[in-house]
Amino acid sequence: MKVNTTIKFTKQLMLVMLMALSYNVLSAQEHYELIKSDQHFVVKGTSSLHDWHMEAMDGQGECQLIQADGTVNIQMAEVKFKAESLKSGKNGMDKNAYKALKTKEFEWISFKLSAFEAKQGGKGIVTGNLTIAGFTKPVSFDVETTQGAGSITVSGTSAFKLTDFKVDPPTALMGTIKTGDDVTVEFKLTFKNQNQ
Numbered sequence: 001m002k003v004n005t006t007i008k009f010t011k012q013l014m015l016v017m018l019m020a021l022s023y024n025v026l027s028a029q030e031h032y033e034l035i036k037s038d039q040h041f042v043v044k045g046t047s048s049l050h051d052w053h054m055e056a057m058d059g060q061g062e063c064q065l066i067q068a069d070g071t072v073n074i075q076m077a078e079v080k081f082k083a084e085s086l087k088s089g090k091n092g093m094d095k096n097a098y099k100a101l102k103t104k105e106f107e108w109i110s111f112k113l114s115a116f117e118a119k120q121g122g123k124g125i126v127t128g129n130l131t132i133a134g135f136t137k138p139v140s141f142d143v144e145t146t147q148g149a150g151s152i153t154v155s156g157t158s159a160f161k162l163t164d165f166k167v168d169p170p171t172a173l174m175g176t177i178k179t180g181d182d183v184t185v186e187f188k189l190t191f192k193n194q195n196q
Contacts, residue, residue: 029075032152032191034061040188041081046180054086054097063113063191065152071118072145072152077128079189080110096170100162106134114138122146126156132165148190155188 041056061079065072083103088094101109113128127140143156161181162169169179 029064029066031194032063032065033194034059034079035151035190035192038153038190040186041086042186043086043183044186045183048178052088052093052179054088054094056081056085056087058082058085059189061189061191063154072122072124072147073118074113074116074124074126077113077116078110080108082107083109083133093170100133100167100170102133130158130160130165133167135165135167137164150193151190152193153188153190157184157186159184
């Protein structure tokens with residue numbers, strides 16, 4: 001009888017401890033939102049005429065983090081920006097890019113995190129789904145995180161081919177100027193803690 005009572009008490013104690021641990025993990029999770037004034041997206045590429053780049057500074061996004069022992073673990077992240085917010089400073093090039101990206105049909109370029117592998121020194125490997133012109137493809141790339149007062153900045157670079165996303169590289173002047181298939185995206189995004 002005493003053995004059964006002891007076992008029952010032990011199980012209840014373990015359940016209470018598990019619930020307390022779960023609460024602590026959940027309470028340590030913090031919600032961050034992308035700061036409009038502190039974001040930087042640059043898309044770089046080549047063409048048969050010259051190298052080019054386009055910038056966008058009107059993204060939207062959020063992430064959830066768990067911080068423990070000086071390590072940042074990103075639990076969830078989503079970032080998106082309007083494809084037509086990409087600007088090269090050249091109207092003709094912008095129009096050709098928007099046509100290739102089918103911006104009238106697919107307004108947003110977006111990334112949704114599926115996994116984050118934390119490394120030493122604020123570094124990490126991000127894996128997720130990138131959607132361009134309505135086509136979604138899994139991607140993986142290195143990032144670096146920097147913590148500020150109530151904020152975190154995530155920066156990195158990702159390279160891919162336009163044709164990987166079913167995007168035909170833009171052309172101009174009846175095809176005499178051709179854009180290269182390879183592009184590189186550089187980004188630096190600062191998120192603010194919404195729990196403070």
